[in-house]
Amino acid sequence: MATSLIIFLLATVFCLFAGLIRSFDSLDSTVINESDLTHRINALLPQTQCGKCQYDGCQPYARAIARGKADINRCPPGGDESIEHIAALLGRDSLPLHTETVAEKQSMLALIDEELCIGCVKCIQACPVDAILGAAKQIHTVIERSCTGCELCIAPCPVDCISMTEVNVEIKKWVWTKPPSLHELSP
Numbered sequence: 001m002a003t004s005l006i007i008f009l010l011a012t013v014f015c016l017f018a019g020l021i022r023s024f025d026s027l028d029s030t031v032i033n034e035s036d037l038t039h040r041i042n043a044l045l046p047q048t049q050c051g052k053c054q055y056d057g058c059q060p061y062a063r064a065i066a067r068g069k070a071d072i073n074r075c076p077p078g079g080d081e082s083i084e085h086i087a088a089l090l091g092r093d094s095l096p097l098h099t100e101t102v103a104e105k106q107s108m109l110a111l112i113d114e115e116l117c118i119g120c121v122k123c124i125q126a127c128p129v130d131a132i133l134g135a136a137k138q139i140h141t142v143i144e145r146s147c148t149g150c151e152l153c154i155a156p157c158p159v160d161c162i163s164m165t166e167v168n169v170e171i172k173k174w175v176w177t178k179p180p181s182l183h184e185l186s187p
């Protein structure tokens with residue numbers, strides 16, 4: 001009788017232990033899958049880090065998509081191309097760019113009024129893509145080919161000498177469409 005009881009108790013402990021390990025395993029794979037998916041989605045975003053998607057950058061936005069907490073159509077710099085690639089990755093239908101952000105898709109460029117610039121370097125610190133040239137107490141200027149039009153430099157400027165202007169697409173500013181990444185090409 002005592003032997004049966006011990007065997008029963010051992011079997012119960014074993015089952016509980018096995019169940020615990022299984023649940024850890026599935027938790028692990030959920031975390032890994034989400035992390036992998038975030039990485040793959042992030043690779044399809046333009047890395048402008050402009051915050052137009054209402055997230056702190058491309059990676060947080062990618063993570064929100066991976067968790068099903070954000071639509072795939074919130075990135076104006078990425079536009080239709082990014083949306084289509086993300087939709088294909090997730091096996092979903094593509095969407096039009098979110099209506100409130102469509103207007104922002106127009107290419108814009110920051111311009112600094114050099115007469116007013118006091119060289120405080122606050123715009124340089126705010127620019128996520130290092131598109132501003134300058135140094136303390138020196139006139140600053142925007143590197144046109146690097147500016148993504150994110151407008152993040154405007155608010156920090158204490159003398160309001162930065163404005164946005166529309167960019168006309170011309171041969172010097174035209175760029176090739178970004179080619180697909182390796183994992184998009186793999187079957």
Ligand code: SF4
Nearest residue numbers: 048050051053058075
């Ligand atoms: S709007 Fe697009 S480019 Fe800008 S931070 Fe969000 S995902 Fe990145």
Ligand code: SF4
Nearest residue numbers: 127147148150151153
């Ligand atoms: S210069 Fe201004 S608008 Fe252009 S990328 Fe930098 S922060 Fe954005």
Ligand code: SF4
Nearest residue numbers: 117118120121123157
């Ligand atoms: S934030 Fe304005 S004033 Fe300061 S360096 Fe930039 S452009 Fe000049």
